[in-house]
Amino acid sequence: MTPTRQCVLSSRVFLEHDGGPAHPESPDRLRVLLGALNARAAPVLERQRQAMAKLAARPDQDPLLADAVAAVQAVIGMGDPGWVEGGRAATVAELERAHDPAHIAQVLTIAAAPGPWPRDVGVEVPIGPGSLKAALWSAGTVIEAVDLARRGIEVWALVRPPGHHATRRLSQGFCVFNNVAVGALHALARPVVDGQPAGVPRTTRVAVLDWDVHHGDGTQDIFWNEPHATLVSIHQHPLYPESGAADERGAHDNIVNIPLGSGSDDRDYCNAIADRALPALTARNPDLLIVSAGFDAQVGDPLAGMLVTPAGFGRMAALVRSWAQARGTPLVFVLEGGYKVDTLADCVLAAMGVPE
């Protein structure tokens, strides 16, 4: 299924995050992906142009949206890529919805200190000079994606560093801040209290579907005591970070873990989504769905042992899209992992619904 209105948000800022040579979470992941989008995503660009043109007719309702529309128009005016040079940095106040203030302060301190690069900002989170800006932009771009999605556009936030292993108090597993959690908790924030732009539909229940091959342990940690936030995670188990057993359910029965054995393929993943994840989401009845879209369940990924093909990712996304469209649920996809760089774009473009 091809979405009727779709927007891709990304930025060259994300290419500036570099954890050092030979690190699997490399700038090349996104560089290759954006290159493929530029080459193959004319239909995406056209849908994006149409969607943004409609929104541009009423930008006065929303300064944030006006900025996004201006960015799109600037890019289109340059005849440039099939993606939007958009996004922004998250503020500390926005990060504090998901992260302990002391943890945020520690990250900022480490990133600002003199000395050699790369340096570790947590557990297995090497950063370079451009990484803090990229991390702030990853979280902020998901916020922007959430606000666009709540106006009826399917948004793909192609960001890095990824986020789903970052807990409330710890950066880990290549993840500095938890981008999807920051976006989700932004959506739940009360508009008047938090000064959200007028005209954004109120979100009262948010869900994250995490199909990255690794368990979304950071998102689980942040959502554990959040009665209005749900996490459904499908992941290889056992595998890093080793959590994610089915009996980990959250303080409000709001965590659903679906561990799969090594060697699971397209059929296993589609069945897990159709038979387990989507019914669990239906029961929680969210009015916003964010997909932690990792692509490291791809066959041949160096960090895992699953067998999902690009076509499989296309079917997985189509199942989720159908569910969301049938319910009118705003839908955001956020890039997480995926380390087989030569075919990563095939998976992402298939999931977007971009024709071959």
Ligand SMILES: [Zn+2]
């Ligand atoms: Zn992963």
